[in-house]
Amino acid sequence: MTLEENAHIAPPSLRVLHVGKYFPPFRGGMETYLRDLMLALTKTNVISHALVHDHEKHALARTSWLQTPAGKAKVVRASRWMTLGFVPVSPGFPYLLMRLIKQTKPAVLHLHLPNASAFWALVVPAARGLPWVLHWHSDVPDDIFSSSRWLRLLEKPYRLLEIAILSRAANVIVTSPPYLESSRAINQYKYKCSVVPLGIQPPVEVNAHSAVAFGRATEGRKLRVLAIGRLSYYKGFDLLIEALRHVQCAELRLVGDGDRKDALNRLTDVHGLDDRVTLMGSLSDSELESSWEWCDCVCLPSIERSEAFGVVLLEAMARGKACLAADVEGSGMGWLVDNGITGFTFEPQSVSSLTRALVCAGQNLQALDEMGRAGQRKFHEELDIDRSSRLVRGIYDRAGNHG
DSSP: OOHHHHHTSOOOOEEEEEEOSOOTTSOOHHHHHHHHHHHHHGGGTEEEEEEEEOSSOOSSOEEEEEEETTEEEEEEEEOOOEEETTEEEOTTHHHHHHHHHHHHOOSEEEEEESOGGGGGGGTOHHHHTSOEEEEEOOOOOHHHHTTSHHHHHHHHHHHHHHHHHHHHOSEEEESOHHHHHHOSTTGGGGGGEEEOOOOBOOOTTOOTTOOTTTTOOOTTSOEEEEEESOOOGGGOHHHHHHHHTTOTTEEEEEEOOSTTHHHHHHHHHHTTOTTTEEEEESOOHHHHHHHHHHOSEEEEOOOSTTSOSOHHHHHHHHTTOEEEEEOOTTSSHHHHSOBTTTEEEEOTTOHHHHHHHHHHHHHOHHHHHHHHHHHHHHIIIIIBHHHHHHHHHHHHHHHHHHO
């Protein structure tokens, strides 16, 4: 019997403690998935709690409650003193992990990586006594460590800790087949890996049979492109702005904040694109939903495997929007988007390839609508959070037997 067939059998109740990096309202793909997974797992008789870092500065740990169909789930945010590079520093994390295990009595510890604080499970006795499921959302690339002298000193210890936690894990979840094949870190642990694509809860405003943009007037107007994400170098938003220089019939809304904001503003000014490129900054949920309704497609031009999956592509497909995505080798982006069916893929780090994709998208906006419909069908058939949670529940059962 396959993993998915096993996942449809009604299982007994199970308690799980998730260890993540951050949690909503912090915006990020890992964070969105963790929240939606905790909610969906209640349908498989799993009671979830979570330990994460506080994305805001508070002197003490904070506890909040996530309302699920089965009751309240505890979410503990460890006080974060600072962030060194990509690592949140929370000295109280091991104590909180020990206390939460004692309070919630989980049968499985679900560790979401990359997250340096997950390594505390290696030394906290209560954690070592549990079976672990590792959710390998992405590798930590080598160039992160090469960005500064002190980070270079941390690379070898970090890699040794990765090996230790992978060796100790009962099961490892990977988000796409390309990532499983391309990750050097998990290469020797493939025997304990399972591919479970990420999923999200469909937006309240959208259901399986409707998308407000379908059939709207398109003749004679510009292609409306939406891009969403942290304004970091690996997102490739500078390439998207460069491509817009050559596509006069397109306009862009770029939503997000980050260290590349000033550089992207300067690039927009230099190329005289102020009338067609708008950097929106961070938006409220309602403001963001308005931009989703406005757009014809979403573009994710990321240049590295740091973009392991692209949850924003799921959000687009759920809303019936076509996707334009860079086909980065080893990433799930090109695997997720069916070229010419649910959108267009293009060569990473290539302005000319991205330009061609934008031109193709803008030539027939009604065809783009049909791609959005195809993406929405694929989402509901293969990529919703309920399917993901059923597969994860099956892995929990295997991990319990392993322990």
